[in-house]
Amino acid sequence: MNLNHSSGLLHRLFALLRSERRAMLAGVLVAVLGTLAGIALIAVSGHFITAMALAGASGAAINYYTPAALIRLLAIVRTLGRYLDRLITHDATLRLLARLRGWLFGKLAPLAPARLAALHSTALFSRLRADIDALEHIYLGVAIPLLSALAVMLGTLTVVLVYLPWLGAGLLVLFMASAWWLPAWTWRSGQAPGSESVACTDMLRELADDGLRGRAELVLFGAEAMHAERIAAITTKQQAARRKLDTLQAIGSAGVMLTAQCALIGALLLGLPALHAATLAAPDLVMLALLLPAAFESIAPLPDAWAQLGASLLCAQRVFALADTPPAIEEPISAPPPASSTDLAIRQLRLRYDDAPSWALDGLELDLPQGARLALVGPSGAGKSSLLAALLRFYPYQGSITLGGIPLEQWQGDDVRARIAVVEQQPYLFDASLRENLRLGCPDASDEMLHTAIAQACLHDYVASLPHGLDTWIGENGIRVSGGEARRIAIARALLLDAPILILDEPTEGLDAVTASTLYESLAALAQGRSLLLITHRLGKLSALVNEVAVMRDGSIAEGLSVAAYQARGATAAPAMPAALDRQALNVP
């Protein structure tokens, strides 16, 4: 990463955090003030004690009021500075964290699901969390130590130049060595093992997540040992990389200590002759001898801070690259004119996933007029879920979809999704209470509204049996509820959304006959007064919910027919292409 690129990243980061600049600046000021006061306290105390001792030995009079007052002042400033430093810098850090996380979430939300589909979700989110923490650390772990060290170096150089100019020249070289050359070397040398360590951490996160989610399969197929070996191999690689980084850090710290000792020896070598020649007083020499190690102590975190800066800039690069990814769907700037109906019309629809060799939807044509009830049947892979993704404005497509006569591209994605309620094949339930999961459909819903939706979704008995009722915790992805209960929760959620168009994706797939029958009643309630698109492999009993059937194959509608015609054929699975197509019923050209 070159200097221009690095400064560009830093500039962008600080521009992003501009709203917090006052808190950040206040934190820097108190941190610098506290550090300077601490070092000055040591130096002035050394000077004062020596002067007092010499005055006591020689019997000379000495003004001890001024230095004693100064020492008290410095002690107060140091103590207050440290207290305020913790208070203000940590408050500023938390503000930065909140700002960065909110900003990143705002950037990521429009990328889902199309642009995030290729990324491993756990790895992505844990990596992003680590990256955001690293960005926030630029302030606490890089900016503050660097600025404090700079202030200390300038202050120390000024004092030393006043007393021993030659020592000042040498000190400048030692400061350069410990604050610039040495950290630059450790940073450069640490880049390769640093990247290796980050890559290993990402891989370990993915493996740990896969192992936890798929632990039943690992046990069933006796693959636990193999999985553990993969984890062990990557852990070994990571340990090797960490060892290199630790060694570099140790060399960095030792280097700073060495330069500190060199500075002290230099001070004695130049100071003692000056003392002898009476051009330097003994208290001044003691002050310098105490000042230099204390100053170097403030520089000691610099190799680590520089290394942290390098790692943080890499994180910034990754975060900005993700945040700059254009969303798959561009949202229109203005709201569409109010639509008079909720007719859906699809013409020559084509959709292809990134890197996919063929079209998932290829010339699909379909109408769902307001109030119509249509089943979309077809074999696995025919493109049914892809049609759903296009309708919900999750993926870009070619061709045209209109809602209420207005092209979908003129609708805001959220407005489309407010008009189309979907009960997915495997609805996602959040690791939250039943109430919170239901309120996703209507954030302001009262408990009374929730109970009405629960009753309509035939969930009443289930909820009544829960000791904590609506406050029952559902668990990660609804792990504490059965498949049938999860679908009925999703149905209640869709009812609360109260959208005019309803899409059900395989609502009874994988359920036993009793659960499917209960669910059927919920679905009938849900479909009341709405347009209905039922996506399924097999129609079965669900045929009572719809009037027409569209058969989908290879990404397009192969035929359209009435339910009676479909059933007369005795079809339970997707039928072969018939000779006569009742396309008119579906307005399929």
Ligand SMILES: Nc1ncnc2c1ncn2[C@@H]1O[C@H](COP(=O)(O)OP(=O)(O)OP(=O)(O)O)[C@@H](O)[C@H]1O
């Ligand atoms: N995210 C994706 N990336 C690449 N290809 C995909 C993706 N999702 C689906 N496909 C492919 O697109 C085609 C249509 O898939 P789709 O999921 O729409 O079919 P489906 O009819 O809903 O299948 P099923 O009934 O099994 O759910 C398939 O060939 C599938 O492999």
